[in-house]
Amino acid sequence: MPEKTYKRPWVALKHRLNKNDLQTVGQFLASLPASAKARAISGLDGETTQKLLKSLSPKQAAELFKVLPQEQASGLLEHLEAPEAAAIMDQLPKNLRADILNDVSLSDSKAILDTMSPEKAQQTRQILAFPENTAGGIMSGEYLAFTETMTIAEVLHDLEQNSVKYADYNVQYAYIVNDQKKIVGVLQMRDLLLKPRDTKISTIMKPEPLKVPVRSSLESLIDTFDGCSYVGVPVVDEYDRLLGVARRLDVLEAAGERDKDTYLKASGIVGGDELRSMPTIKRSKRRLSWLGVNIVLNIMAASVITFYQETLSAVIVLAAVLPIISDMSGCAGNQAVAVSIRELTLGLTKPNDILRVFWKEFSVGMINSVVLGVVLGTLAFLWKGNIYLGLVVGFALAINTLVGVVFGGLLPLVLKKMDKDPALASGLILTTVTDMFGFFLTLSFATMMLPHLN
Amino acid sequence: MPEKTYKRPWVALKHRLNKNDLQTVGQFLASLPASAKARAISGLDGETTQKLLKSLSPKQAAELFKVLPQEQASGLLEHLEAPEAAAIMDQLPKNLRADILNDVSLSDSKAILDTMSPEKAQQTRQILAFPENTAGGIMSGEYLAFTETMTIAEVLHDLEQNSVKYADYNVQYAYIVNDQKKIVGVLQMRDLLLKPRDTKISTIMKPEPLKVPVRSSLESLIDTFDGCSYVGVPVVDEYDRLLGVARRLDVLEAAGERDKDTYLKASGIVGGDELRSMPTIKRSKRRLSWLGVNIVLNIMAASVITFYQETLSAVIVLAAVLPIISDMSGCAGNQAVAVSIRELTLGLTKPNDILRVFWKEFSVGMINSVVLGVVLGTLAFLWKGNIYLGLVVGFALAINTLVGVVFGGLLPLVLKKMDKDPALASGLILTTVTDMFGFFLTLSFATMMLPHLN
Numbered sequence: 001m002p003e004k005t006y007k008r009p010w011v012a013l014k015h016r017l018n019k020n021d022l023q024t025v026g027q028f029l030a031s032l033p034a035s036a037k038a039r040a041i042s043g044l045d046g047e048t049t050q051k052l053l054k055s056l057s058p059k060q061a062a063e064l065f066k067v068l069p070q071e072q073a074s075g076l077l078e079h080l081e082a083p084e085a086a087a088i089m090d091q092l093p094k095n096l097r098a099d100i101l102n103d104v105s106l107s108d109s110k111a112i113l114d115t116m117s118p119e120k121a122q123q124t125r126q127i128l129a130f131p132e133n134t135a136g137g138i139m140s141g142e143y144l145a146f147t148e149t150m151t152i153a154e155v156l157h158d159l160e161q162n163s164v165k166y167a168d169y170n171v172q173y174a175y176i177v178n179d180q181k182k183i184v185g186v187l188q189m190r191d192l193l194l195k196p197r198d199t200k201i202s203t204i205m206k207p208e209p210l211k212v213p214v215r216s217s218l219e220s221l222i223d224t225f226d227g228c229s230y231v232g233v234p235v236v237d238e239y240d241r242l243l244g245v246a247r248r249l250d251v252l253e254a255a256g257e258r259d260k261d262t263y264l265k266a267s268g269i270v271g272g273d274e275l276r277s278m279p280t281i282k283r284s285k286r287r288l289s290w291l292g293v294n295i296v297l298n299i300m301a302a303s304v305i306t307f308y309q310e311t312l313s314a315v316i317v318l319a320a321v322l323p324i325i326s327d328m329s330g331c332a333g334n335q336a337v338a339v340s341i342r343e344l345t346l347g348l349t350k351p352n353d354i355l356r357v358f359w360k361e362f363s364v365g366m367i368n369s370v371v372l373g374v375v376l377g378t379l380a381f382l383w384k385g386n387i388y389l390g391l392v393v394g395f396a397l398a399i400n401t402l403v404g405v406v407f408g409g410l411l412p413l414v415l416k417k418m419d420k421d422p423a424l425a426s427g428l429i430l431t432t433v434t435d436m437f438g439f440f441l442t443l444s445f446a447t448m449m450l451p452h453l454n
Numbered sequence: 455m456p457e458k459t460y461k462r463p464w465v466a467l468k469h470r471l472n473k474n475d476l477q478t479v480g481q482f483l484a485s486l487p488a489s490a491k492a493r494a495i496s497g498l499d500g501e502t503t504q505k506l507l508k509s510l511s512p513k514q515a516a517e518l519f520k521v522l523p524q525e526q527a528s529g530l531l532e533h534l535e536a537p538e539a540a541a542i543m544d545q546l547p548k549n550l551r552a553d554i555l556n557d558v559s560l561s562d563s564k565a566i567l568d569t570m571s572p573e574k575a576q577q578t579r580q581i582l583a584f585p586e587n588t589a590g591g592i593m594s595g596e597y598l599a600f601t602e603t604m605t606i607a608e609v610l611h612d613l614e615q616n617s618v619k620y621a622d623y624n625v626q627y628a629y630i631v632n633d634q635k636k637i638v639g640v641l642q643m644r645d646l647l648l649k650p651r652d653t654k655i656s657t658i659m660k661p662e663p664l665k666v667p668v669r670s671s672l673e674s675l676i677d678t679f680d681g682c683s684y685v686g687v688p689v690v691d692e693y694d695r696l697l698g699v700a701r702r703l704d705v706l707e708a709a710g711e712r713d714k715d716t717y718l719k720a721s722g723i724v725g726g727d728e729l730r731s732m733p734t735i736k737r738s739k740r741r742l743s744w745l746g747v748n749i750v751l752n753i754m755a756a757s758v759i760t761f762y763q764e765t766l767s768a769v770i771v772l773a774a775v776l777p778i779i780s781d782m783s784g785c786a787g788n789q790a791v792a793v794s795i796r797e798l799t800l801g802l803t804k805p806n807d808i809l810r811v812f813w814k815e816f817s818v819g820m821i822n823s824v825v826l827g828v829v830l831g832t833l834a835f836l837w838k839g840n841i842y843l844g845l846v847v848g849f850a851l852a853i854n855t856l857v858g859v860v861f862g863g864l865l866p867l868v869l870k871k872m873d874k875d876p877a878l879a880s881g882l883i884l885t886t887v888t889d890m891f892g893f894f895l896t897l898s899f900a901t902m903m904l905p906h907l908n
Contacts, residue, residue, distance in 0.1 A: 007806065034680035035673070035801035042802045043810060067680045069800050219489070226488035226521045249703060256710035260796070263717035267792030268785055274793050275802065276814040284821040287789050291826060294785055298778045299833070305774035312773050319766050319773040320759035323780060323889065324752045331722055331748055335741050338721030339728050342714070346523050347489035348496045348729065352461065356497060360730040367738040372745060379753065435777065 009036045010043025017048055022055035029060075034067040041072065042277040049277075050079045058084075062091030065100065071273040074103035077112070086115035094120070095140050095250070098127035103272055133218040138254050139235040139244030144174035146201060148184055153197040175234050176205045181241040183234055185209060211236045214243055218258065219347050221251045262341060265423040268294070297428060301326075301435035308443035315453045317384060318446055324376065325397050326438040330431040332368060333404030336361050337426045340412040344422065351417035357409050365405030373398025388452040396442040404434040463490045464497025471502055476509035483514075488521040495526065496731040503731075504533045512538075516545030519554065525727040528557035536565035543578075544571050549594050549704070552581035557726055587672040592708050593689040593698030598628035600655060602638055607651040629688050630659045635695040637688055639663060665690045668697055672712065673801055675705045716795060719877040722748070751882060755780075755889035762897035769907045771838060772900055778830065779851045780892035784885040786822060787858030790815050791880045794866040798876065805871035811863050819859030827852025842906040850896040858888040 006012055009032060016025050029037055044052065053061060053076060065073045065088060077085045077100065089097050089112060101109040101124065109128075113121045123141065130136025144166065146155050155174070159166060176185040185205030195204055211234045212224055224233060225248050232247040264273060268290040274283055305312070305322065312318055340357065343349035349357060377394020381387055408430050412422035446453060460466055463486060470479050483491055498506065507515060507530060519527045519542060531539045531554065543551050543566060555563040555578065563582075567575045577595065584590025598620065600609050609628070613620065630639040639659030649658055665688045666678055678687060679702050686701040718727060722744040728737055759766070759776065766772055794811065797803035803811060831848020835841055862884050866876035900907060 007804075033677050035677045038800065038802050039804070042797075069802070072802070223487050223489045249706065252703065252706050252710065256706065256713055259710055259717065260713040263713065263720060264792050264796060266717060267720065268789045269792050269796075273796065276793065276797060276811070277802075280814075280817045280821070284818045287786070287818065288822055288825060290789070291782065291786055291822065295778070295782055295826065295829065298781055299830075302774045302778050305777075306771070309770050313767055313770045316763045316767045317760065319776065320756045322773065323759075323777045323893075324749070324756050326777060327752055327781075327885075327889075328745065328749055332741070332745055335722045335744075338718050338723050339730065342718060342723075342727065343496075343730060346492065348492050348523070348526070348731075350461075350493070357730070360734075363734045364738045364741065367734070368742055368745065371742060372749065375749065376753075431781075435781075439777075 006032075006036060006040075008043065009040035013040045013052070014044065014048055017051050017055065025052065025055050026057075026060045029056075029064060037064060038068050038072055041068070041076070042275065044277070046079065046279065049076065053080055053084070058087035059091050061088045065092060066096065069273075069275075070096075070099050071103055072275055072277065073100045075275060075278055077104055077108065082108075082111035083115045085112045089124075090117050090120055093142075094123045094127060097124045098137075101128060102132060130214065133254060133258065134214070135212050135216040135221060135235045135246050136214040136243070138218070138221065138250050139214075139246045140232075140250060141244050143232070143234075143245040145177055145242055146174055146187070148176050148178050148200075148202040148205070150201050151197065152192050152195060152199050152201060152204075155192060155201060156197070172231070175209070175242055175245075176201060177242050180239075183209060183211060183236055183240055183242045186234070209234060211240070212246060213238070216246075218251070218254055219345075221246055222255055223347065225251055259345070262345070262423040265421065266338075266341075266427055268427075270424065294428060297432040298435070301432050301439065304436050304439040305443065308439075308447060311443055311447045311450060314450060315389075315446055317389070318442065321380065321393055322439055322442060325393070325400060325442055326431075326435040328372060328376075328397060329400040329404040329434040329438050332365075332372070332401045333408030333430045333434055334427060336365075336405045336408035337412055337422075337430055340409050341422050341426070344412060344416055349413065351413045354410060354413055357413060358406060361406045361409035362402075365402045365409075368405065369398040369401035372401055386453065388449045392442065392445040392449055392453070396438065396445055400434060400438040400441050403437055404430065407433055460486075460490060460494075462497065463494035467494045467506070468498065468502055471505050471509065479506065479509050480511075480514045483510075483518060491518060492522050492526055495522070495530070496729065498731070500533065500733060503530065507534055507538070512541035513545050515542045519546060520550065523727075523729075524550075524553050525557055526729055526731065527554050529729060529732050531558055531562065531566070536562070537569045539566045540569035544574055547596075548574070548577045548581060551578045552591075555582060556586060584668065587708055587712065588668070589666050589670040589675060589689045589700050590668040590697070592672070592675065592704050593668075593700045594686075594704060595698050597686070597688075597699040599631055599696055600628055600641070602630050602632050602654075602656040602659070604655050605651065606646050606649060606653050606655060606658075609646060609655060610651070626685070629663070629696055629699075630655060631696050634693075637663060637665060637690055637694055637696045640688070663688060665694070666700060667692070672705070672708055673799075675700055676709055677801065679705055713799070716799070716877040719875065720792075720795075720881055722881075724878065748882060751886040752889070755886050755893065758890050758893040759897065762893075762901060765897055765901045765904060768904060769843075769900055771843070772896065775834065775847055776893055776896060779847070779854060779896055780885075780889040782826060782830075782851060783854040783858040783888040783892050786819075786826070786855045787862030787884045787888055788881060790819070790859045790862035791866055791876075791884055794863050795876050795880070798866060798870055803867065805867045808864060808867055811867060812860060815860050815863035816856075819856045819863075822859065823852040823855035826855055840907065842903045846896065846899040846903055846907070850892065850899055854888060854892040854895050857891055858884065861887055 013028065016028055029040070032040060041049065056064065101112065113125060127137070172189050174187045174189060175183055176187055178184050185202065185207045186209035187201055187205045191204050210228060210230065212221060214235050214237055230248070232245040234242055235244045235246050237243055268287065270290045271286045274286065340349060373394040376397050377390040380393040381390025411426050411430060415422040415425055467482065470482055486494060495503065510518065555566065567579060581591065626643050628641045628643060629637055630641055632638050639656065639661045640663035641655055641659045645658050664682060664684065666675060668689050668691055684702070686699040688696055689698045689700050691697055722741065724744045725740045728740065794803060827848040830851050831844040834847040835844025865880050865884060869876040869879055
């Protein structure tokens with residue numbers, strides 16, 4: 001593929017926008033590979049972004065939205081009035097519409113839906129009504145369904161009539177429903193060619209097809225696809241009525257989104273993905289909301305230190321030791337958090353497996369805490385030539401690390417059981433505990449040993 | 455789907471293994487949904503795992519390997535002798551073979567390949583020869599290719615002859631090559647049905663198909679699929695010879711792996727995924743390798759504190775303030791790291807975009823550092839009723855946070871440019887800098903203000 005590369009594609013784009021040569025803007029954008037389109041737009045300021053969107057037809061803008069990362073597309077909508085945004089949304093496939101609106105503020109998305117074509121708005125509302133990581137939120141409306149009483153001839157006629165509409169569906173199966181829309185079978189498309197045209201499709205369909213309830217979790221969908229080789233599985237309501245198709249590709253994509261979110265949340269990026277093309281104030285506010293919680297927890301933890309001012313002033317070197325102990329135990333605990341979150345995601349661990357996780361983390365925690373304790377304790381001893389200082393430091397680090405590892409391993413299970421998001425809260429809670437407990441252990445051991453430390 | 459749920463599926467599995475009722479072990483495993491299989495095996499100790507694997511036929515074991523998470527499957531191989539492992543590998547599809555061996559130690563994978571069937575070993579070696587996240591490492595060998603001189607009748611004959619082998623391929627396209635194996639066109643399978651049987655396929659193929667070089671990066675593959683609607687794209691060598699097919703599904707899966715790896719690496723889980731079913735010593739060693747680097751950096755940073763013992767003993771409350779300042783700046787910087795890694799992954803930022811990232815982070819960093827500095831400075835002032843303490847603490851936190859945010863934003867770009875893995879190294883380097891600089895700023899400001907602090 002011949003790929004035009006621009007070091008700074010937004011410069012070329014800005015240049016065309018500033019010349020008010022709006023004709024060529026669309027052409028230029030269309031000539032870029034998908035990622036360069038995204039980069040070009042990232043590099044624009046708010047005003048120029050608005051100018052760009054106004055220079056594109058709704059159809060051109062929709063083509064652009066299709067290849068941009070979803071969060072970026074959602075961000076672009078914020079630069080538009082509702083009617084302009086609605087005109088673009090009307091041009092998009094319905095699942096993408098729902099995905100993009102999911103990342104827009106509720107009031108904005110309402111205003112956009114109200115000005116969209118009523119039929120399309122209705123479709124989109126239906127998808128948005130289901131929670132994001134469930135079969136209902138993931139399923140696609142692009143599938144073929146025929147009534148069981150139809151003949152092969154009738155099905156082929158329908159396929160021919162709608163060939164343009166079906167062209168993108170890319171399906172090898174059709175679902176067969178009865179007159180109550182209940183799914184009763186699945187039909188391999190190629191079987192349509194091998195039987196007489198007046199055959200009823202109910203006689204060539206495979207009855208009792210695999211299906212998933214609309215409330216199925218992402219985990220159970222992944223499980224379903226792991227256990228079969230289908231490209232898509234029909235999604236049904238409580239009465240087995242066909243609502244849509246969950247496609248393997250979309251399930252994988254949703255799983256990817258969730259994994260990515262885990263990293264961002266664990267790093268303190270909250271409220272959805274952050275892109276640098278978003279307004280500074282919005283980025284700043286979102287980051288601060290997490291830092292605000294963090295500073296409160298930090299102050300709580302550090303307040304432990306204030307109870308031991310006498311010990312500290314007697315053994316001032318402890319001030320250098322405290323951050324090492326709290327940080328190392330926090331890091332060791334965070335490793336256990338990451339393994340638990342990963343195993344929960346893979347379904348290898350369930351929130352009730354507390355006992356098993358406890359022993360698995362206890363065994364690793366014992367080894368690592370002894371190693372770290374001996375290393376830091378020995379260094380402290382060598383530094384000041386005081387064996388008691390070595391003992392205080394070594395024991396405090398070892399015990400605090402063991403606590404951090406075991407607590408870090410269990411915390412995500414407990415949070416999950418309480419229906420809280422482990423990725424978001426685990427790190428904050430863990431480091432507060434390891435800080436507090438680390439300061440407490442070091443300073444209370446030191447207080448006990450005080451006569452030997454000077 | 456009727457799903458048998460077991461709270462602790464390994465208990466039922468162990469029970470059957472201990473009765474030596476090996477017949478029913480295979481049946482029991484087969485009856486479990488994919489994720490319960492994985493959980494059942496996670497819950498076994500090393501010895502029982504070995505017993506399980508020996509009780510399964512290579513074919514049964516292969517069926518199991520197909521549904522387990524890749525890392526778990528790789529882990530199971532370590533419980534087997536090379537010939538046993540090779541017998542299982544022979545039963546797996548070649549791409550899965552390569553994926554599983556990728557996670558096994560080099561010497562083990564060599565021994566396994568040497569005892570596999572020579573033809574299959576050769577196929578696998580070919581895949582392993584390509585780097586993991588490139589078109590070569592991702593491509594599948596399951597595709598249809600025909601020579602341009604063939605007629606429709608010849609193609610249909612071949613399809614019929616090989617219908618069993620092709621059944622799993624799930625393809626709607628075939629690739630057309632010339633006698634040097636150079637790709638010259640692509641053929642939509644359904645077009646085979648609409649023309650006379652003696653038509654040369656070269657006349658109905660679409661010439662000059664989209665193709666990707668075997669060294670293409672994962673990023674450029676994602677880009678290619680974003681820009682088209684194909685399910686697969688042919689992969690070619692430098693002479694345009696067809697080597698395989700990169701499928702959208704596999705590219706998505708590889709992207710998911712990479713996102714997951716980012717989180718694990720940033721949390722200090724190194725050397726590949728860690729599952730709790732791995733041997734304790736292996737888990738402990740891997741975690742320690744990262745903690746070992748961390749403790750050295752931590753000691754380096756904390757050594758700054760030892761230069762200011764006089765200031766500290768004069769103003770002992772500073773000991774409680776130091777961990778807060780270093781931790782808060784580290785967290786604020788880590789947010790910027792996460793956004794940079796995310797934007798690099800999405801292709802929205804390139805390693806050369808230093809200037810743009812600098813300004814974007816500087817603006818957010820300015821706001822957030824002022825807010826945090828004012829908050830902590832005010833609290834310090836209220837705590838001790840000393841305005842100078844408030845000033846020292848506030849300024850130190852504000853400046854250190856700004857440094858952390860800007861440095862954190864730029865660091866992943868620089869590491870990427872140096873071909874280092876940003877996910878692995880960014881956090882370690884960042885917190886060392888924010889610790890060191892935070893201690894330095896607080897204590898040197900305090901030293902300057904010393905007369906006013908008591």
